[in-house]
Structure formats: C-alpha cells, structure tokens
Amino acid sequence: MPYNKKNIATATGQKAYEILLKNGYSMKSAQSLIDRGRMINNDLVVKGKNQVLYGDVFLIVYECLPRGLKPVFEDEEFAVFDKPSGVLTHQNGRSCQYSLNDEIISLFGANAKVAHRLDKETSGLILVAKNKEAEVCFKKMFEEKLIKKEYLAFARGKTESKFEVSVNLAQNLGAKSLKNKMFTSKNGKESLTKFETIEYLDKFDISYLRCIPKTGRQHQIRAHLDYAGHAILGDTMYGVSDEVACDFLDEKISQESRVEICGSSRLLLHSNLLEFIYKGQIYSIKSCVDVKNEFLKCIDY
Numbered sequence: 001m002p003y004n005k006k007n008i009a010t011a012t013g014q015k016a017y018e019i020l021l022k023n024g025y026s027m028k029s030a031q032s033l034i035d036r037g038r039m040i041n042n043d044l045v046v047k048g049k050n051q052v053l054y055g056d057v058f059l060i061v062y063e064c065l066p067r068g069l070k071p072v073f074e075d076e077e078f079a080v081f082d083k084p085s086g087v088l089t090h091q092n093g094r095s096c097q098y099s100l101n102d103e104i105i106s107l108f109g110a111n112a113k114v115a116h117r118l119d120k121e122t123s124g125l126i127l128v129a130k131n132k133e134a135e136v137c138f139k140k141m142f143e144e145k146l147i148k149k150e151y152l153a154f155a156r157g158k159t160e161s162k163f164e165v166s167v168n169l170a171q172n173l174g175a176k177s178l179k180n181k182m183f184t185s186k187n188g189k190e191s192l193t194k195f196e197t198i199e200y201l202d203k204f205d206i207s208y209l210r211c212i213p214k215t216g217r218q219h220q221i222r223a224h225l226d227y228a229g230h231a232i233l234g235d236t237m238y239g240v241s242d243e244v245a246c247d248f249l250d251e252k253i254s255q256e257s258r259v260e261i262c263g264s265s266r267l268l269l270h271s272n273l274l275e276f277i278y279k280g281q282i283y284s285i286k287s288c289v290d291v292k293n294e295f296l297k298c299i300d301y
Helices: 016-022 027-035 100-108 132-143 220-227 242-249 255-262 291-297
Strands: 003-015 039-041 052-062 078-083 123-129 148-156 162-171 182-184 189-201 206-213 269-278 281-286
Touching (some): 003 016, 016 039, 078 269, 148 220, 148 291, 182 220, 189 220, 269 291
Antiparallel strands (some): 148 206, 148 269, 162 182, 162 189
16 A cells, blocks of 8 residues: 555654654644644544644655656756556545656655646646745746647547637536536636647548647646537547546446447547746757557557
8 A cells, every 4th residue: 555654753742743843844744744634643643733642653654656657858956757648646545556656756755746737547748846946936837828738639520720719617616526527617717729630530530639728727628629529539527428427437337338438448638748948948848659659559449
C-alpha cells in the first residue's frame, strides 16, 4: 500500500502542532495533516492542533512507489514528464497504488509539485516545478495564459479544416452524480478552443485534430468537441448519455463494451506541446510519442 504508519514521537504532554513543527512541518502543513486525519495518538485520530498528546504519535504518510518514469525534459527549476494514459497526477485516496507523484517525489523531493493537471486518461506532457518559487510562478503563468498548450485528439466524424468553439461552461454542483461534468450555461465561465484538422481518416470516419485551448476550464476540450458534435473517441463522460456515463464511473461496463460504445479502449487525447518563456529563456517542449499510431492501437474495428 502507498500509505504507511510512521512513528514520529513519544509525546509527554506536547500539543499536536508542536510535535509536527519539531518534525520539520510548517504550521500550514501541520494543520492540513491534522484536518485530513493523518495524525494518530494511541490508535485514535488527533482532532485538533492544540490537542495535548501522550504516548506514541504516528503519521499516516504517503510512500513513493516509483516505476522508473523519467522526465522528457529537465531544467534546474522544473521538469516535464510524458504521462501515460491511465496514470493519476496525484494519489487519489488510499486505494491508489501509483500516481505520477510517486515519480516526482522520488526524483525531486516533497517540495516538487505539478504546475497543472491532466485527467487520468489524458496522456502527454505535464510540467513539474521543483521548488515553491517555481510552482507559484508557473501556476500564475498558466492562469494568465502565458503558456501555450497544444493537444492531439481523435474525434468522431469529419471536421472542418479549422474551427473553434466558444461557450460558457459550468458544473452542476447540485448533481448527485457526474459532479465533475461540464455543461454549457449562460451563467458559466467563458471558454475557447481552436481546432485544426490534421487528417481525416476516411476508413474509420475519424478526424485527427490539433486542439489549442485559449482558456483553461475543466474538461474543456472534451466538452467543446462534444458540443460541436465530434466527441473524442474513448470518452466515457461526453458523447454518451448520463446514464451510460454513470455506469462507466460505477465500473458496470466492461472494456469490450467500452470499445463498442465509445470507439476506443481509452480517451484519445494527448498533451503534445508546451511553449513558454521562463526567466528570459524560450522553451518549446514537444512530446516524443508517436501519437497517431498510439491512438490507432486503441481502436478496435
């Protein structure tokens, strides 16, 4: 399991936060660990930072289990990984056995953080800051749209040579399921993606697309292509009914049925290019994956 119980102290009347500070944690980190129930005293979860503790004190800590994935680009302050499809960016609960975070922490330490995220099934480039200063800088650059992102996708049907989708997107926060799904809404946030058709694969009635998001909304490219009537192959949330999407989330649909319903064994979306200027230097980092052939392997016709 990626979570281990680590003995950090034998308390003799100290407050919980004092023990964590003595172990090198900041006050903010100490509060976060306690809020998430990660601190244990005499087999009971510590409830507050000022709780006075006696006896053995443990932390439930995340243990890295790297698999040897290396960055495709590395500089002194940041690195870029080519994330495989099916790998989470961060660990997601105690049932998660592996995430990109395992590689990041094992290579660069606990201060290294991703500057943005990719969905689990989206493959491709993801930027990692090696320190807090770089993390803050890169996140601000993403927010201010100073980093160009380019994705590649297989979409259903024949698309125009160039087109764009601009709609307001929002989540249905009151939904009992599919809470992460984005919907078009006049009260939503503005979003814009530009698309260019690289190739139309007549045999499969599929368009191979270059997708350039100009805003950074959740699931933006997926929602935009579905809105345009060209859902991404392998998408289990967009381009299918909400009932079917829920069945996928509940793991009620087999892999074979997924290929039949969605056209692919995985989401055929890949982060292919990152371009930006950092501390006066221009960077243009491109994925090394043969994306078209990788996508074709996932189609079963």
